[in-house]
Amino acid sequence: MPVSQPVNVTVTGAAGQIGYALLFRVASGQLLGPDTPVRLRLLEVPQAVKAAEGTAMELDDCAFPLLAGIDIHDDATAAFDGTNVALLVGARPRTAGMERGDLLSANGGIFGPQGAAINAGAASDVRVLVVGNPANTNAWIAAQHAPDVPADRFTAMTRLDHNRALAQLAARTRSTVSDIQRLAIWGNHSATQYPDLTHATISGRPALEVVDDEAWVRDTFIPTVAKRGAAIIEARGASSAASAANAAIDHVHTWVHGTPEGDWTSAGVVSDGSYGVPEGLVSSFPVTSSGGEWRIVPDLDVDDFSRERIDASVAELVEEREAVRALGLV
Numbered sequence: 173m174p175v176s177q178p179v180n181v182t183v184t185g186a187a188g189q190i191g192y193a194l195l196f197r198v199a200s201g202q203l204l205g206p207d208t209p210v211r212l213r214l215l216e217v218p219q220a221v222k223a224a225e226g227t228a229m230e231l232d233d234c235a236f237p238l239l240a241g242i243d244i245h246d247d248a249t250a251a252f253d254g255t256n257v258a259l260l261v262g263a264r265p266r267t268a269g270m271e272r273g274d275l276l277s278a279n280g281g282i283f284g285p286q287g288a289a290i291n292a293g294a295a296s297d298v299r300v301l302v303v304g305n306p307a308n309t310n311a312w313i314a315a316q317h318a319p320d321v322p323a324d325r326f327t328a329m330t331r332l333d334h335n336r337a338l339a340q341l342a343a344r345t346r347s348t349v350s351d352i353q354r355l356a357i358w359g360n361h362s363a364t365q366y367p368d369l370t371h372a373t374i375s376g377r378p379a380l381e382v383v384d385d386e387a388w389v390r391d392t393f394i395p396t397v398a399k400r401g402a403a404i405i406e407a408r409g410a411s412s413a414a415s416a417a418n419a420a421i422d423h424v425h426t427w428v429h430g431t432p433e434g435d436w437t438s439a440g441v442v443s444d445g446s447y448g449v450p451e452g453l454v455s456s457f458p459v460t461s462s463g464g465e466w467r468i469v470p471d472l473d474v475d476d477f478s479r480e481r482i483d484a485s486v487a488e489l490v491e492e493r494e495a496v497r498a499l500g501l502v
């Protein structure tokens with residue numbers, strides 16, 4: 173990615189909640205770093221273009237030194253033309269009582285055409301993060317429509333789940349999130365996800381030994397992380413926005429700048445068949461990043477409990493893929 177030339181960052185759903193929490197941070201340099209100018213390309217549906225224009229006015233009014241320009245589009249082909257980083261946020265959020273999978277028929281149709289537009293015109297180094305739900309399967313749909321883009325450039329956001337897990341574990345163990353390493357989210361960004369502490373450490377000690385309470389891990393930690401999205405919707409009356417934008421920033425920043433030595437993070441990436449996850453599915457794994465590429469952490473021991481949880485979440489991803497096929501979206 174060029175350092176002195178502006179990097180084109182396309183954000184879909186720019187006038188939405190997450191868009192509003194995300195764009196100012198991208199423009200201030202938090203996505204790609206303090207030396208990288210960005211040109212923002214905002215994609216919205218026609219009826220929300222005026223609101224996106226309002227956000228663009230506010231971005232101008234921040235006088236961000238790294239913001240090289242803003243273009244607003246209601247056409248995906250134009251919005252993704254020459255794009256280096258594509259943040260696919262635009263999609264309907266769920267409301268109270270819905271599961272994220274319920275959004276498949278409402279949102280799935282968005283990601284095929286956007287994948288095709290990325291295929292048609294994005295820069296050769298394009299990196300795609302799908303935030304819009306159901307994020308894993310939407311990323312898979314987009315990748316299916318972009319045969320000329322390496323599949324590993326399509327990713328789905330599970331960094332929010334990872335960050336939620338860090339916060340819950342830190343609170344329980346009276347440690348700080350920076351003390352924790354090697355935590356992992358496996359599977360789908362849904363209630364079936366598996367937040368895994370079996371390899372995690374807190375200040376170098378095994379996290380499970382520090383916690384010393386299997387029942388808390390099974391009955392409190394895992395469901396709290398997995399159902400946090402619903403708890404936020406219940407409390408706020410709207411789905412998470414600032415924390416989701418923060419996780420998107422973290423995901424791309426780590427993708428571009430790498431993971432710290434000895435640690436990893438979690439991301440929804442195209443499976444290479446590791447850990448019994450069918451090849452091609454977009455599943456969350458423990459991943460490292462280096463040289464701008466994600467790598468699934470290899471050779472981890474998977475105990476029986478973990479195996480069962482990973483398999484359950486992956487089974488849901490397989491079901492979603494079949495539902496997409498039945499809907500004719502790929």
Ligand SMILES: NC(=O)c1ccc[n+]([C@@H]2O[C@H](COP(=O)([O-])OP(=O)(O)OC[C@H]3O[C@@H](n4cnc5c(N)ncnc54)[C@H](O)[C@@H]3O)[C@@H](O)[C@H]2O)c1
Pocket residue numbers: 184185186187188189190191215216217220261262263264265266279282302303304305306307329330332333361411412413416
């Ligand atoms: N992966 C995660 O961790 C995570 C976290 C939070 C939210 N989400 C998801 O992110 C999505 C956006 O959430 P939000 O709160 O910003 O919703 P929102 O309703 O506030 O905003 C969505 C925006 O997308 C726009 N949009 C719809 N279709 C579009 C299209 N085809 N092209 C471009 N823009 C389009 C809408 O006009 C709207 O402005 C939802 O699907 C939500 O469930 C994912």
Ligand SMILES: O=C(O)C[C@H](O)C(=O)O
Pocket residue numbers: 265266272305332400401402404411412
């Ligand atoms: O849970 C949702 O529907 C929104 C988002 O995916 C979240 O995890 O907060």
